[in-house]
Amino acid sequence: QVQLVESxxxxxxxxxxxxxxxAASGTIFRIDSMGWxxxxxxxxxxxxxxxxxxxxxxxxDSVKGRFTISRDYAKNTVYLQMNSLKPEDTAVYYCxxxxxxxxxxxxxxxxxxxx
Numbered sequence: 001q002v003q004l005v006e007s008x009x010x011x012x013x014x015x016x017x018x019x020x021x022x023a024a025s026g027t028i029f030r031i032d033s034m035g036w037x038x039x040x041x042x043x044x045x046x047x048x049x050x051x052x053x054x055x056x057x058x059x060x061d062s063v064k065g066r067f068t069i070s071r072d073y074a075k076n077t078v079y080l081q082m083n084s085l086k087p088e089d090t091a092v093y094y095c096x097x098x099x100x101x102x103x104x105x106x107x108x109x110x111x112x113x114x115x
Contacts, residue, residue: 002026002104004095009109016113017083022095022106024076032098034071034078038091038111045094049080063089085113 008020024031035050049059049069057069068081078095090113095106 002028002097002099002102004097004104004106006093006095006106006109009093009111011112011114012085014085014087014113014115016085017081018085018111020080020082020093020095020109020111022078022097024097024104028076028099030099031076032100034098035096036069036078036080037094037096038089039094039108040088040091043091048093050096051078082111085111087113087115089113 003025004022006020006022008018010018012018033050033052036048037045038048039045047060048063049067051057051069051071066084070079089111091111092108093111094108097104
């Protein structure tokens, strides 16, 4: 059983910053990749950023240059540093981990950016 717990969401003004964290716990031998996705009201869940076990990263075009994903392998934790936030970044952000061919999701954390 694997659990993912996100933290760090909240309300911020446009141009501000937030840092999300997601810690994986449970029976974990090796995490292949971790990532962040988001879902705005009335929209489909979309990829924000991913990071592999080797440290390779991938970003959605809409967040490139503003968001940075990083990972603490010893703590099984992934972070998302979000800078220069825009109102269109408002969404529920979900953490994701791929472990031995299975995909796990966190419960989500709300990020609201006011204009």
